[in-house]
Amino acid sequence: MGLKYAVVRPREDLAPRVDDLRMDASRGAEEGWDAPILVWSSEKPFEARNPPRGYHTLTVRLSGSRGLSFLDAGGAWRPKPLGAALVVRPAEMASGLSGANPVRFADICLPVDLTRQLCASLFTECDAIRPFGGRVVFCSDDRLCADATSLVERALDERDRPTKFEMNARTHLFALELLRRHSPFSPSCEKWSGGLAPWQARRAEELMLKNLAEDLRLSDVATACELSAAHFSRSFHKTFGAPPYRWLQTRRIDRAKGLLGDTARSLAEIALECGFTEQSHFTKVFTRLIGVSPGAWRRLRRA
DSSP states (O other): OOOOOEEOOOOTTTOOOGGGSEEEEEESTTTTOSSOEEEEEESSOEEEEEOSOSEEEEEEEEEEOOOEEEEOGGGOEEEOOTTOOEEEEOTTSOEEEEESSOEEEEEEEEEHHHHHHHHHHHBSSOOTTOTTTTSOEEEOOHHHHHHHHHHHHHHTOSSSOOOHHHHHHHHHHHHHHHHHHHSTTGGGBOSOOSOOOHHHHHHHHHHHHHTTTSOOOHHHHHHHTTSOHHHHHHHHHHHHSSOHHHHHHHHHHHHHHHHHHHOOOOHHHHHHHTTOSSHHHHHHHHHHHHSSOHHHHHHHHHO
16 A cells, blocks of 8 residues: 655755654554554654555544644645544545644555445445545544544554454444545435345344354455445444444353353363454453453352
8 A cells, every 4th residue: 555654854944854753553554454554753843745645544643742734735734723633634635744843643544445435335426536525624523533543542452452353344434434424425425324134134143153263354244245344334333233343252252151151161262262362362352341351250150
């Protein structure tokens, strides 16, 4: 995807150098996430620009200065309004951002191909190439800003690393809401009024339960239901009341509880059979959802 900034210094008052904006973290590019996440920071004044590219850049400030400016259509620099915690820089336009004080921020790289797919499902008529109207979007919607921050924080979680399945499902649901609320084509939204059809719900449930121990791909389940991954994620959430990754994680814990109570298998064996990469990951998820560790739950069950 060419996820790189070209840091330049066209304004003498910023006097930036190449090392003034550095990448602190990269998540998802090697793991195959639909929307990789990059974390940047700078301790000095900087200015960075990008040519048009194959992904929309969703910028979330994590800490430090709130005084960022963004390059909009026509080459004008626009300061980010107070309260706008999320900024969308469309793929089809040259973009940039600058800051004069220390700051740390994240870029969610939302592919053009994914937004085209979402637009085709959401809107009856739209220019899918320009889903945000070709201008920088400053978003102050509390829910969307919180969701964007949560997406970044989940991506950076080193103690309980997210799966590709989880991150793609989260990204699709977030992108749907972003387009619905901030695309100029949103008033024409007529589709997706309901959830999964009964046969789709059955097929999804059967496939996910059958493959609890496997590294199941969201796209495989969506294809089995004859839907795009984005459409499937939203419809699944509406039908089951939870995103696919959360539903799947809950079912894995349910199976683990059955094995803990009825078998003498080790925690490591149960973890693998229930689709967790290792025992420590299983223990963290189980404790977070149930409130006690797997070992403690087993002892309480047998008491």
